[in-house]
Amino acid sequence: MRNRAGFWAIIALSAYVTLCSVAGIFVAEIAYHPQRRPVPTEDVSIQRAGLSFSDNFKNVAISTSDGVILRAWLIRPNQLNGDAVILLHGLSDNRLGMSGYARLLLARGYTVLMPDARAHGSSDGSLATYGLLERYDIHDWVEWIELGERPKCIFGLGESMGAAQLLQALAVEHRFCAVAAESPFSNFREIAYDRVGQFLHTGPWVGRTIFRPLVEVAFLYGRWKYAFDLEQALPEQAIENTRTPILLIHGKDDSNIPVRHSERIQAHNRQIVLWEVENTDHCGAISTHPQEFSQRLLAWFDSHRS
DSSP states (O other): OHHHHHHHHHHHHHHHHHHHHHHHHHHHHHHHSOOOOOOOOHHHHHHHHTOOOGGGEEEEEEEOTTSOEEEEEEEOOSSOOSOEEEEEOOTTOOGGGGHHHHHHHHHTTOEEEEEOOTTSTTOOOSOOOTTTTHHHHHHHHHHHHHHHHOOSOEEEEEETHHHHHHHHHTTTOOOEEEEEEESOOSOHHHHHHHHHHHHTTSOTHHHHTTTHHHHHHHHHHHHHHHOOOGGGOOHHHHTTTOOSOEEEEEETTOSSSOTHHHHHHHHTOTTOEEEEETTOOTTOHHHHSHHHHHHHHHHHHHHTOO
16 A cells, blocks of 8 residues: 555656656746737838837937847937937837837927847847846846937836836936836746746745746756846846836736735835835726826836936
8 A cells, every 4th residue: 555655656656756847848948038019010010019200210220239230210309398208119019019108208308219129029139038138138228328319318118018117227227217117027937927826826836846847947047048047037126226216117906917926026125115005906097097108108107308
């Protein structure tokens, strides 16, 4: 009887280890190679984005230090206020996803730069690294717009993945007058626990406990195959010593990246302002509270214009 119990225990353990290993590799590959959403032709894009000022609409590109071509739109308003905003989209999205924010800011006179992140949209790159490389891409875009447009102030606005990348960029880029980040993750390990729990319709506890080996395999595999340690994607640490004013926006009902992520980030720097938005899911404040969102965002940028 003991031998039989031991046999089945070994079978169960082997199945568990195999499941965690295979699932961990699969999860890592999906993370490094997110689904790409292509940007349509220029005319279609302008129509979809509701950006009717095509005379002020320009396709631009830069080359990063590792040879990746990043592409963006530069849009100037009819009446310039002298400042510029860089808009950073979320995972598996592209610049079109930031169109609503662009319309709001253009109406206020801001020049808007709308890049596709590496491995997204029309930008090149085969890997997404959630801020490890993208922080330097953002630095390069700041350099480009400062030299080309000569704005008095450069601001940043990101959502979800773009928000987390923007916060990490503050460790290497100090020229932002202020930034706003909606629904960022606090660190990649914490969001990995959330993803496991969301897949199984449990809380993050299951990723921290029962399926912790799956998470560890995913991190180990990524480090081995791609030489990037996603555990170092740490927005909460990147902002600890920044002097850049930060506005965090996070829906209280966010089912994708729970609001505790922004609370963790704020705990690392008490100068950060956090707006927790009632009855709002992931990156939904502009839809659920459009007037308050507009007022808070524009007041935040206006109050930090030099």
